[in-house]
Amino acid sequence: MKTISSLVENYIKSKPFLLSSISQGIINLTSLARVMMPDLERELGKDIKQGAVVMSLKRLSEELDFRINHKITRVLKNIGEITVRSSLVDYAFSVSETLLENQAKLIAEINKNHDLFYTSSRGVNESNIIVSSSVSEIVDELFKDEKKTHRVDNLSSITVKLPQVNVSTPGVFYYIFQRLAWEGVIIHEVISTTNEFTVIVHDNQIDIAFKVIKDLKNIEE
Incomplete structure (x- = not known):
């Protein structure tokens, strides 16, 4: 079953540079949601509230912040010679x-x-x-x-x-x-x-x- 959260995650994962920018908190999520909505609505087959997309992006960014930044940072800080x-x-x-x-x-x-x-x-x-x-x-x-x-x-x-x-x-x-x-x-x-x-x-x-x-x-x- 398609949900707004799953559609948002798939959309972001298909754009690697956008994925990283969200994890670093350098993108305005409200503006991004506005850009994404036509594609998401077409995929879901019905109208979507912008607030729901923003909330999905916030949850995703918090998850990415831990999954990407914290784990990778620990590796990179220990780069050797x-x-x-x-x-x-x-x-x-x-x-x-x-x-x-x-x-x-x-x-x-x-x-x-x-x-x-x-x-x-x-x-x-x-x-x-x-x-x-x-x-x-x-x-x-x-x-x-x-x-x-x-x-x-x-x-x-x-x-x-x-x-x-x-x-x-x-x-x-x-x-x-x-x-x-x-x-x-x-x-x-x-x-x-x-x-x-x-x-x-x-x-x-x-x-x-x-x-x-x-x-x-x-x-x-």
Whole structure:
């Protein structure tokens, strides 16, 4: 059975940025209710009182304030070490029978210098390799017979250590990437492990991206 409360919740959940703004108390609920009412009335098939929509929004905002802000804030306040690396190159290759063998050769070369940056991820059809630009010539040579789908230079990375509770707290990554999106940061790649994630951005956006992530540790509950 459709109710005003369920319709309001579904409406808000379909608009992620609106969802977060309500949880932070930065939207006038009366004005929002006025905007929502035509859609809600069409969905419910009858007229709706604006006051009923406002009350549903208030109840939802209180629930979101606890569910989103408090739980996520506890995780973000315990963000660990933040590491920034620059002068990176991102390669993408089509998956082949020889790709892993060539990656093993590359890792052997990189292990000779522990100051170098290396990370990779593999999908169904392609694999990405991100390395320090100083070894780009080695990559070009080792993978010369592979099918390269793209190469992007002038990249930087931000690696963030998260507390272990991040795996049982919904919305942590959404909240972080939302803040980056609000500041116009274009994320080139994302690589993650259980308690650590790395975002790759262009060099000209590394300063603002670092500030956004660093400031997450100071958000108020």
